[in-house]
Amino acid sequence: MWAMQYHYFDNAATTMISDRALDAYNSTAREYMANPSAAYLPARESRKKLEECRQNLADVLGTDPSCLYFTSGASEAITIVLTSLLWAKIPGQVITSSIEHEAVLSPLAILREKGWKTETLNAPGGFISPQELEKKITKETRLVAVMAVSNVLGTVQDTKALAEVVRSKEKEYGRSIFFFSDSVQALGKTGLCLNESTVDGASFSAHKIHGPRGVGLLYLRNRNLQVLSHAGGQESGIRGGTENLPAIAGFAEAASELSSDDYDKVRLLNETVRKELEGSKVSILTDGKRCTPYILPVALHLPSQVSVRMLQDKGYLVSAGSACSNNERGKAEAVFRNAGFSKQAGGILRISFSRYNTLEEAQGLARALKEI
């Protein structure tokens, strides 16, 4: 079996679906097959199930279920928010950071085409400073998008402070500014509570927390978002299309399994690898402070893809920071450069943990890293 052959340390890419999430998926697919929008009795059962799942996720996220909209994944949630700007009669400005995911950067092309200006926040060491944000916000700023946790560096942004800057600028200019936080790597991997935050929108994905693929969440503090298309009007018109109820049930189940015990376990795994690598030729890019323990970026003397293959042959799967080439720079590599790791950028590996990793595995991984 696949899992017997490899020790999996690429959980920021995707995770193994949990038994409970898979069971929830399977049973919902059979028991709640009716379309929640239909008029007959079984449809009402499906509708009830859908709202139960929404409530469960709202409890985990610390928010109200009416703020949550199911999507096909985080990428769609992000696209819904960014493309909603296209309705504006007068184009304004969008501020993002230099370490954002492609899902955020990609819709900027159409916005620029329509006359929008885009501004990028620097992220030295993987951190975005509220002071820089304050300087870059102008009267024209309509949206600020800063990811909560870097998917390649694991650095955790001070989202609260960033949001405060946006709120005070809103007052100053007397116009609303949408603060969006791509929170895919934050769910279950940092202390996250949406009610304590003033972010206007956030995106989440099920398959990063042992849920199924193809389902995600869009959090909106206020419903007044004019989306490009509401299709069949499902999800209050924010995301039309028949709800993927089995996947949503799997997502809700996976979210309910998140626990602080897992967080502590992963922190131990992270610390173990850090400790084992001390004094070796493998350098660690972050010092662990203001970082999620779930992601650990390290730099080696070899091109990333070569190290990935060497580790794979030793039974360990990790992610390459970049492409093995002089002229084909990988996207992750660009993020490392932007964060000030230009010298190491070609040889960075991302180790990402899950609750299913064991201490022995982590020690083995550190040994394997030292051997190559």
Added chain:
Amino acid sequence: MAKQLYLIKEGEISLKGLNRGFFEKRLKNNVKDKLRPYHSTTQRQKGRLFLFVDEDCPAERIERALSTTFGIAGYAKALMCQKDTDVIRAKTEELLSGLDGSSLKTFKIAVRREDKSFPVHSYDMACLLAQTVNKVFPHLSVDLRNPDLTVHLEIRNQAFLYTSDSPGPRGLPAGTAGRGLLLLSGGIDSPVAAYTMAKRGVKLDCLYFHAYPYTSDEALEKVKKLASLIAPYLNGTRLFVIPYTDAQLNIRDKSRADATTLMFRAAMMKTAGRIVAMEGMQCIVTGEALSQVASQTLPAMAFTDSMSDYLVLRPLCGSDKEEIIALAKKIGTYETSILPYEDCCVIFSPKHPLTNPDRQEMIELYESLGMDEFIEKALLETRIYTFNGNGEEGETFSLKDKIEGDIIEQN
């Protein structure tokens, strides 16, 4: 069973003298090989090869085979009938009724009377067939310069009729010029070099240097794909994949840094030479183009050339990149070549490679590396992938097993 008939025009072969039969025989065999398992027979006649293929063989397959076989200047699907004017006219009518005439405006009749005993002369025969065309498509008028439709009639031992002919790849049949070994990388140039030398009749096998884990398995898959794409032009080929990691690491550790690429290329020549000797081939073919990269300057090429005991052919030496890319697109290898899987890892490429090496100094450096031991070991681990004339992958075996098999066969 009824047969499909194709008329094949020989190109350069028809200029050959006493050895013409040798070229024609090879061409015939190359075509028949590609059409297997369908049965086909051929008839040779002055400047033409008539190919009869089983009725159930798809036309695309026949056309793909003919459009990729060197030695063919053009080909056409044809009808055959008795040498009798009435029969010919009836057959012409049959041929025309299968055509959509609505987009046509003009026509021409081209008659070749190889059999001079046929009583009706070419011009008169053309007039007769023109009447037939007029009967089927009354709206067409004659245009001898730029006709939309040309009806060809060739009178030989039988009468042959065809309307449109397609160009072939020309050149000489693969295998008529001897055998060679192509150094195949994952890049744009080497498949084009293979095409170019196969066009002159060289039967080629390919050699790829695999440096896993410094190069990926995807890079190997890409090279296999390239080998399958050029295989139709080579009338089938074998891909030798030699594990070269230890050899490359040895070069990196022992050579001066700015000469590593040259040392690698010298080792490649030596390795290729071993296979050329073992297989009784006569040359090595590379995709090098003058001054394209540091190892392809005149002094660098002069050095690598001097490291080979065999003739090294560099058919692209005088081509520029645009020309090579155009040909790569034409033969269909470009899209695969530009896939982003590197065939050489950056850690083996010096930042500032030598462009003007001193030959004697380089030879001495190479001799100090002790490469023979690495080459012999790598040869023992070489795997051979086979591709038939339709580009389909066949069996895979190790070079070691093959050598042992060859010895048993000889005994």
